[in-house]
Amino acid sequence: MARLNLLEETRYEKLPVTVYSDQNAASVAVAKRIADLIRKKDAAGEQAVLGLATGVTPIKVYAELVRLHKEDGLSFRNVITFNLDEYYPMKPDAVQSYVTFMNENLFDHVDIKKANIHIPDGTLPQDEVADFCLEYERQIEELGGLDLQILGIGRTGHIGFNEPGSAPNSGTRLVTLDDLTRRDASRDFGGKQNVPTKAITMGVGTIFKAREIILMAWSAKKAPIVRKAVEGEISGEVPATFLQLSDNVEFVLDVDAASDLTRFDTPWLVKDCVWDQQLIKKAVIWLSGAVGKPILKLTEEDYNSNGMAQLAVEQGPVYQINIDIFNQLQHTITGWPGGKPGADDSQRPERAGPAKKRSIVFSPHPDDDVISMGGTFIRLVDQGHDVHVAYQTSGNTAVWDDDVLRFVEFAIDFKESVGEDASKMKGIYDDMRQFMAIKEPNQIDSLEIRDVKGFIRKTEAIAGARYAGLPDSNIHFQALPFYETGKTQKNSVGEEDIKLTMELLQKVKPHQVFTAGDFADPHGTHIVCFNIIIESLRRLRKTESWVEDCWVWMYRGAWQEFPTHEIEMAVPLSPAEVLRKRNAIFKHQSQKDRPVFPGDDAREFWVRAEDRNRETAQNYDRLGMAEYAAMEAFVRYKF
Missing domain, CATH: 3.40.50.10320 (LmbE-like)
Structure with missing residues (x-):
């Protein structure tokens, strides 16, 4: 019976989803699965072939793997890794490089053989990239394919750097990055203008061949695209939806990333609910929007036709529910954010006293x-x-560097206009200009x-x-x-x-x-x-x-x-x-x-x-x- 209830609750979800209380618990669980695979392969005298992701999402997974290595003796001697992607062009020692990321977060802290690490090469001449990509695919196939591929998901729905428009059978290749992807990366590069426009990425088809795929997502920022990937129609506009076709995929989410899924966002559509005051308020406001009526005009038929018959039966009549929610909303409105002095504050959001807060x-x-x-x-x-x-x-x-120069120029002119010596400031100004002329993206500014x-x-x-x-x-x-x-x-x-x-x-x-x-x-x-x-x-x-x-x-x-x-x-x-x-x-x-x-x-x-x-x-x-x-x-x- 419990299994039937779960199937009903998840009936909008087109692939398996596991939801954890927070990203820490989820990351530990994913790391354990990776560790179990490595140990199982090691016991059988085989190598574990892992597909690895970069970005914020897997950081705590890698931290837990490092802990398991140092404290529990997990060895990476039998592990071969293939990273999903790399910006192009990109020097491997650059701060933003995925080579740097992987070294800092995993490889430098475990006993993996350097020869077993594979990351797309962002330094190749462009006319050599295609051959490199073919060789990348050949190496994966020669090893029998990926045992486990971990993924994040971008807000465009990309997996790896397979942006909207990617084909489901695509292989490793050079791609052009979506503008939203570049905007999301702007913080790491000191502004979008410094983010590369291209990347080398494994293809959707390459990812799809992995014997096990785990896609992870944390935070409410990812909730809208997670819903599209899990509940939406398969479309090249959201490449992650191609994963619905796999029998070997699982989405691992924290509660925030899962919050837009039907069973969490509008649970009355998939199951009987325990109707507390907050859920009633949410449901009635949702119903008002769904049928396009003000709250006080909602009818019993509206409730029954939109998955809220249980609420109408348990808490009705519906007109009384409408009045209660209407009054609750009305009482949130106030022109006195510090409280209205001398007024009855029992129905106001803020206290009346003290009059001066x-x-x-x-x-x-x-x-x-x-x-x-x-x-x-x-x-x-x-x-x-x-x-x-x-x-x-x-x-x-x-703050833009140009603004710095403009304000210092003003200060120099002001000093000179009142007869003060501006030579020291001019020297600082010259140093600033020289520094800015050779400044690397995201380089720390001078004091x-x-x-x-x-x-x-x-x-x-x-x-x-x-x-x-x-x-x-x-x-x-x-x-x-x-x-x-x-x-x-x-x-x-x-x-x-x-x-x-x-x-x-x-x-x-x-x-x-x-x-x-x-x-x-x-x-x-x-x-x-x-x-x-x-x-x-x-x-x-x-x-x-x-x-x-x-x-x-x-x-x-x-x-x-x-x-x-x-x-x-x-x-x-x-x-x-x-x-x-x-x-x-x-x-x-x-x-x-x-x-x-x-x-x-x-x-x-x-x-x-x-x-x-x-x-x-x-x-x-x-x-x-x-x-x-x-x-x-x-x-x-x-x-």
Whole structure:
């Protein structure tokens, strides 16, 4: 019976899927399967032939294999490896090279024979690449094929570098990279303009011949493409869908990467549910969108025809369900993000008292505050609250070199205009120009260049916060040490990061903390900064009584928005407030027009913010709420 229930629950899934609680557990499980294969082959006197992937996804798998080698005696002497791909052209000792990646994450830490390692050669003349690819295929076939191929999945649906349009029988070859793939890689190369346009990759057909294929995916960013690969129609537009034709494939996901699959996203379509309040809210909002009706116009027939008959029977009548959800949504809307003084707050998202609250807006990068919650920021100030802003990092990796030269040129001219000696600064300027002339992609800037980039973003942040109405005394620059590496790859969080955050919190003793909950940030800075704040508050809760009265509100907007059913506070913005928010964002001139790291959204940040805020208001309107120009959305974090 359990097997029948599972088949019903997964009936939209066209290939086997295993979901783990997090990527750590999933990575350990995959590493164990690889280790078991190596040991089984070794016991039989055979070699294990592995197809390996690069990128963020397999890093923890490789770390676990290294641990097994060092602590459990797992030997790689009988292992032969073939990597999926390599950028072209690419020097093997380059930081971005997959040769470097594999050495740093696996090969340098285990006892594999160097002669048994095969990675596509990114240094070949282009007229030799085709012959190399044929030889790569011949070597795999001569060994009897791949025993196990591990894969990640790109957001275009690529496996290896088999981009949309790849043929299901394709072999190892030179390919042109999709623009989205290059944008996703821009962080590693110091900007998309430095990412190679081509790569050498194993083909879909090569991958397909492996006796076992494991595709891994972590994080909500991968959820949309995972759903297409698992539940969608087979199409060259999503090369990973070709894996549906294999009898030897398994998708290994964490809960976030699996979140868009039908059994997790809309479970009422595939099974009976335990209807808690949050699931009812999600389902009713989904039903409203599915049938194109406001909530209060949904009928019993709508419920029955869309997989929600169980809800109607157990929790009905449906009109009462509609009223309850309508009221819940209506109570999230407030023009008083700091609470309305003297009002009944039993149906409001924020407390009425104290009438004047101390609020801290934590901004991971120097512009996240105004991009994500600029309207609410300004309104809190206008309504008389004691508002502080804390810029957690300098953001100094996201400034163009040209801007550095422009600002230093200004400083030289200013010094000379007031009769000061500018010779020392001219020397620094000349050094900067010489460095930039030979600078490699993603090379660490000199300290002077990093300082100027940080100064640029600092002055922009000050201008934005002043425009919002803050006095200079309430503007704080933390420059958290984890970020100040000079590289796009940051250090791990240390005690100093938490100490600095605890000190600021103790100084302000806020009633409200606003923090980025926008974990789709491609730099990873948002989640790191969020965790620092939460850990700081956890520690302070043990000794500081004021923390019990401190509410934490998460905002989004720079990279994504909260789904409507999750929103707990929606702050409407008038057209005039939208314009004020836009002007605050405009203070960040170094991020306007063409930022260094735009992510996968080509729109300018102010356009993204306005579009998302407008869409949130339109979603509320379609559900039957009052019509507003825009809305900023928040979710409360509860310890």
